[in-house]
Amino acid sequence: MATRRDKLLFAVFGVTVLGLLLPLFILGWYLWQGSVVAEEQRLDELAQKLGQQTEQAILDARDLLDELNALDVPPCSPQHLNQLQEAAISRPHIRAVGYWRAVERECGAGFVQGDALTPPQASRIYDSGLVAWWPGPTTAIGGVELFLMRYGQHDVAIDPRLLVNPGLLEDQEVGLWVESMPMITHPSDAEVPDPTSFEPGLTVDRAEQRLVSRSSLDTILPIDIIAVQPMAQFWQRYLPTLAGVGAFGLLLVGLWLFLILRYFRHQLSLAQELRQAIAHDQLQVVFQPIVHLETGACQGAEALARWRRDNRETIGPDVFVPLAEDTEQGTDLTLAILRCVLRELGPQLRERPDCPVNLNITGQDLASTRFSEALQRELERAKVPARAIKLEITERSLLNTDDVRRRIQDLRARGHRIAIDDFGTGYSSLAYLESFELDTLKIDKTFADAIGHEAVTSNIISHIIVMARSLKLNIVAEGIESRHQVEWLRQQGVGFGQGYRFSRPLSAHAFRDWCQQAGDSK
Amino acid sequence: MNAIIRHNMLAAIIATLLLTGCNIMPTQGERAPDEAANANGEPARDARDTAHRDDSHAAPRNAVYLARDDDAVSARRQHLLDEGHESVALDRVGFYMDVLTARLRQELAGHDVEMEREGRIITLIFPGAKAFETNSAEIHPDMVATLDALGQVLEEYDASLVTIAGHTDSAGARGYNQHLSEQRALSVGRHLHDNGVGEARIIAIGYGPDRPIADNDTSHGRALNRRVELRVEPLTAT
The missing domain is CATH 3.20.20.450 (EAL domain)
Structure with a gap:
């Protein structure tokens, strides 16, 4: 009979714990999913903004080149130089604007000089005649790898670091690829993984203890953005919520268990007391008469x-x-x-x-x-x-x-x-x-x-x-x-x-x- | 690079379609007499006459150099370098050709010319039926604007060697074909020279029917073979 009672006790206990842990687990899972989804949205928004910024800058540079080519002023005249100067000053990310005849830079504005403006191989030559040199060792000046664009007689040199608004980035590492070619990383020495190795959306890379978000943008140019966030940061962001709800859940479980234990202890102690009462003849008896009707x-x-x-x-x-x-x-x-x-x-x-x-x-x-x-x-x-x-x-x-x-x-x-x-x-x-x-x-x-x-x-x-x-x-x-x-x-x-x-x-x-x-x- | 070239070819084809529009049929019709004339060999004199007339009309154009064979082309290139012609520094060659390619694409967009880039070499292919009058070395009026635009770019990029090769199909007399190919190459060369491209940088060569790029047994193949190829390479000490 004791075993039956024990079994019952264990069963009630088990069912109770399970019944409480299961919702808690589901709640935890739901919260985790919620956190991941929230993070995915956050990173995706960030990436979209970055992508749009970059795209805008590229389009803007292209339009600028168009405008300069269409100028009706004598090349390298003061008016022309004025225009070049103005173009460079009004755009912080443009380091230099130049006027070229074949491969000779006849004149220009900005601070950039040297071989970096004539890299040996173009990244892209578009049908329109636009040439683009993506940032790389051959476009580097003073450690800054420039993004170069040339169209017709003019070129621009863009500092890609200034395309990225660090305010958006907080502590993340971000890499931006244009036409599958690396354009920017932030910080500049960050080793951001290649976009081809990740699915679009958020990937929890447990091996490297990081969250990797891949977003793509393809309105004018195909742009991929990879944002990397150490897990620790993710936890920092969402731990208060997770911990708060988790603790509350555990508290409920604890309270419930406490009540159950108390009930069983009461029952057990009652049984013990009954044993005492029986042993010491402490029970009373009353008599209810049975009568002849x-x-x-x-x-x-x-x-x-x-x-x-x-x-x-x-x-x-x-x-x-x-x-x-x-x-x-x-x-x-x-x-x-x-x-x-x-x-x-x-x-x-x-x-x-x-x-x-x-x-x-x-x-x-x-x-x-x-x-x-x-x-x-x-x-x-x-x-x-x-x-x-x-x-x-x-x-x-x-x-x-x-x-x-x-x-x-x-x-x-x-x-x-x-x-x-x-x-x-x-x-x-x-x-x-x-x-x-x-x-x-x-x-x-x-x-x-x-x-x-x-x-x-x-x-x-x-x-x-x-x-x-x-x-x-x-x-x-x-x-x-x-x-x-x-x-x-x-x-x-x-x-x-x-x-x-x-x-x-x-x-x-x-x-x-x-x-x-x-x-x-x- | 291959993808870009293919892309460019596609663009050229689309541009061709857009420009010529419904004229595709008449264009094909135009080829037939060319072919027929070649077959009986008779109009050969006309063609030669035309070429001669060109020569006589513009005496200074004779200055365009006609190479006998590929060795002569190489020798001419070396000669130019030895004489100290404008050239590209070795470490600038890639940049030079990239920028030149871009300029050519920009200027020749929408023109009826096929462009290929392979390494340092840019090749432009002018289809014979569109670039010339039938059985003539006379440049077709439609092609003048194209060659003018090309001439302007090549004039700016003066450290390049322009080799113009004329090709025919295999129909007709060999001698006639050889001559026609040479005259057509010279015609193009002279036109570029007229646009300011230094004569020293221009080499004309006629290959006749020797270098087909398509099957001469079909009329389509023969149409492709009748062409002028313009090869632009940087002048650089190799």
Whole structure:
């Protein structure tokens, strides 16, 4: 029985933990996804802005070259130089503008001079006649790799670092590719991975502990932007949210577990306390009289256990009886109640064994010979005859085994009479009951309640009564509260009754008085 | 680079289609008499006459050098360098040809000429039927503007050698074809010279039917073979 209880405990525990961890896990996953999506959007926006900036700068440079080629001024005249100067000044990213004849730079504005303006191989020669040299070692001046464009007689040299607005970038490393050729990295010495090795969107690169975002732009020029962010930064950004919600979730789980543990500890300590109460005979017993319906004479009583804990809290049998059974002290409890009955009502039972006390016994009591032997011992010690103790077994604990049947037979043979308690709430058939040796049938309170109210149930009680009579069993109706019920039952031929109509459960002393007042049984 | 060239060719083809539009059929029709004339050999005199007339009309144009073979072209190139002609420094060659390529693309966009770039060499191909009158070395009026634009660019980029090669198909008499190819090359050379390209940089050569680029058994192939190829290379000490 302990293992069953343990299993139950573990199961409840497991289900609870799982039931809490699962939503927590889903919540965590959802948050993580949310964070990743948010990050993806953030990086994508950033990349789109960068791409557009770059594209704008390129288009602007192209338009500028167009304008300069269309100028109708003598080459390298003051007006021409003025125009070149103005073009360079108004665009911070343009380092130089030049006018060329074939491969000779005739004149220009800006600070750039030297071989960097005549790199040996163009990156792109467009059909329009536009030539582009992407930033690289051959376009480097003073460590800055320039982006060069030439169209017709004019060229521009662009400092790609100034195409990127560092304000947008925060601490990310960003690389920008135009037509699959590297254009800019930020910071300039950053080793940004090639866009071809990543899918568009956000990739969590666990090996390198970084988030890599790839965005593409293809309005005029195909542009790829790769933004790299160390995981640490990502965590820094989203950890407060993740941690906050995670902690809250854990707190809930913790609280829930705490409550469960407390409940189980309470149950366990209750079981322990019950053990103490049984061992020290601290249980009380009250007696509810059973009367003859014709005469109203006392016909006996049912012993009902009460348990008052130290802190004055009274616990009902509906709690402690199952608890005792679950913790394998069912028989101990029954015997404790028996001892209590014998202690308080022993003399009367010796004198009047024909006014018996009903003792509730459980399935556990019938499962072994221990109860039967202990019962015999206790009765001998108290010198109470067996017929003064009637045994009540609930319909549901009446197991259909030969052992149980034999034990009931033995108990009966010793003089005990046997009553079936709470009859009608189980599913016992007539044939089933017939297989046991029984004396009394106690009809459950629910049937008495239904008398005069619910036709169907009333019909059932009639059947039960007929059946009990055919088995020659005495009938006790439980839970009688009104005169009307008494009348009806008497008419049906029910012999005995129990309930508040006659008396509430009484202490031993009060019971003795009540019996005398009500008149003796015949 | 290949992709760019292919791209450029495609652009040229599209440009051709746009320019000629529905004239594709008449253009093909124009080729037929050219072919037929070659076949019976008779109009050869006309062509020669035309060429002669060109020579007589503009005496100074004779200055364009006609190379007998490829060796003569190499010798001429070396001669120019030895004489101290304008040349490109070795480390500027790439830049020079890139910028020149771009300029040619810019200036020749929309013109009926095919352009290829391979390493340092730029090749322009003028289809015979469009560039010349039938069976004549006379430059077709439609091609004049193209050659003028080309001449302007080449004049600016004066450190380059321009080799003009005339080609014919295999139909007709060999001698006639050889002569026609030479005269057509010379015609182009003279036109460029008229546009300011230094005569020293221009070499004409006629290959006749010897260097076909397409199958001479089909009329389409023969049309492709009738052409003038203009090769631009940097003058540089190699």
